[in-house]
Amino acid sequence: MWAIGVDLDPAMIEVAAERWPTGEFHVADATALPLDDGSVTGYRADKILHALPEPERAVTEARRVLAKNGRAAPPEPAPIEDARGHGSPSPWWTPTKPE
Numbered sequence: 763m764w765a766i767g768v769d770l771d772p773a774m775i776e777v778a779a780e781r782w783p784t785g786e787f788h789v790a791d792a793t794a795l796p797l798d799d800g801s802v803t804g805y806r807a808d809k810i811l812h813a814l815p816e817p818e819r820a821v822t823e824a825r826r827v828l829a830k831n832g833r834a835a836p837p838e839p840a841p842i843e844d845a846r847g848h849g850s851p852s853p854w855w856t857p858t859k860p861e
C-alpha cells in the first residue's frame with residue numbers, strides 16, 4: 763500500500779518518514795494538499811480536524827483529492843464542537859463533554 767502523509771509540523775514529518783521509509787511525506791496544510799484532484803483512493807485525517815479553526819475546509823479538500831468512490835476516515839479524540847468548546851488548540855489530552 764502506498765501512503766502519502768502531511769502535517770504542518772516538520773518534526774512530525776521527520777518522525778513519520780523514519781517510521782515508514784516507503785511512504786511519501788510532505789510538510790503541508792490539510793486545507794491545501796499538494797495532490798491533484800481525484801488522485802487518491804483513501805483519505806485518513808488522524809486527530810487533525812479538531813485542531814483546525816475551519817475543519818470543513820479540510821473536508822472539502824479531502825473531497826477534492828479523493829477519486830470517485832474513494833473512502834475517507836477521520837478518527838478524532840472527541841466531537842469537533844466539544845474540542846472547540848474547550849478553548850484549546852489541542853484538546854487531545856483533556857476532551858470535554860458538552861454542557
Ligand SMILES: C[S@@+](CC[C@H](N)C(=O)[O-])C[C@H]1O[C@@H](n2cnc3c(N)ncnc32)[C@H](O)[C@@H]1O
Pocket residue numbers: 768769770771774790791792793807808809810813814854
Ligand atoms: C493531535 S496531533 C496528531 C498527529 C498525528 N496525525 C497522529 O495521529 O499522531 C495534531 C496534528 O495536527 C497538525 N496540524 C495542525 N494544523 C494542521 C494543518 N492545518 N494542516 C496539517 N496539519 C496540521 C499538528 O502539527 C499536529 O501534528
